[in-house]
Amino acid sequence: MATNQQRREAAKRKLERQLARRAERAKRRRIIGVGVTVGVVVVVAGLVVLFATRGNDDAAADNASPPSSAGEQELQIPTERIDVPERPEPLAGPVNCEYPASDQPAAKEVEPPDGANVPAEGTVDVTLQSTAGDIPLTLDRALAPCTVNSFVSLAEQGYYTDTACHRLGTTGLQMLQCGDPSGTGSGGPGYQFADEVFPELKYGRGVLAMANSGPDTNGSQFFMVYGDAPLDPSYTVFGTISDEGLSVLDKVARAGDDGSFDPSPGGGKPNMEIKFTGVTVGA
Structure with a gap:
């Protein structure tokens, strides 16, 4: 125990x-x-x-620039049209127009228009049918009778058909330039004619005007202004663009350009191709 x-x-x-x-x-x-x-x-x-x-x-994603793609480019496009320009003194019509041969051969063979007894009043409705949509225009003989006469003649001869617009401007000068079958920016119809300008001319949304390479060198190239256009009165205004047409131009502009014309004269070929498939000329 x-x-x-x-x-x-x-x-x-x-x-x-x-x-x-x-x-x-x-x-x-x-x-x-x-x-x-x-x-x-x-x-x-x-x-x-x-x-x-x-x-x-x-x-980083918020601060990064969005990718450049068709339909996504951020543009500040004015929504208000400018007032349609008017001559301070109406022209006494009819007028006689001259279309002498230019130094450059025609980019597409056409006949110069008849320049005798050209009306200096009234309008002509024209529709540019394009791959991007129809662009209705109103040509004004009172503003530029010789220019309207040439444009209608070229349209009726099929000069603009199958021609692509070659230059789009989106900054500073907001316009689409067309009318050169060669697509280089230097092509014309083989003739030229004088400017029809006056000091009161202004450019902005809705204006249709002629492109040139200096005084009195008008040919076939024209530009359609969809936004701002701070230009001197050196470019013949010969009509206006309809609201439907401006919607087409806005769409093309928002798709951007390739910058191939930078730094001078600026802009480039439109990323969204716009080619005229036909032109309808009204009364």
Whole structure:
């Protein structure tokens, strides 16, 4: 039988074992708690980095320029037409027009128009049928009778049919230039004629005017203004563009250009091809 001394020693050893086990369990709990805490800190830190990185990506995307693609170019296009220009003094008609041969051969063979007894009043409705949509025009003989006479003659001879517009301007001068079958910007009908300008001329949305390479060098090329056009009165205005036609021009303009005419004269070939498939001339 165990003595009292032995029982006390056994009880002491049991207590020591219990205390040791409790200390071990407490130590494990502390280790696990530290591990969990570290894990939480790592996860939180990871989330912070993730969100910070994603935030930077979003900021970069917000600040990056959008890709240039058809129909997506950001343009500031005026919505208001300018007032239709008028001559300060009406022309006494009819007038006689001269169409002498130019230094350059014709880009497409045509006959010069008859320049005798050309009307100097009234309008002519013309529709440019194109791959981008119809562009109805109103030609004004009172503004430029010799120009209207030439344009109608070229249209009726099929000069503009199957001809693509070769130059689009979107900054500064907002216009679409057409009328050169060669597509180079230097082609013409083989003849030229004098300017029909006056100091009060202004250019802006809705105006139809002749392109030239200097005084009295009008030929077949013309430009249609869909926006701003800060030009001197050196370009013959001979009509206006309908709202339907302006919608087509806006669409082409928003598709942008290839910059092939930069830095001078500026702009480039339209990214959206616009080719005339036919021209209808009314009364």
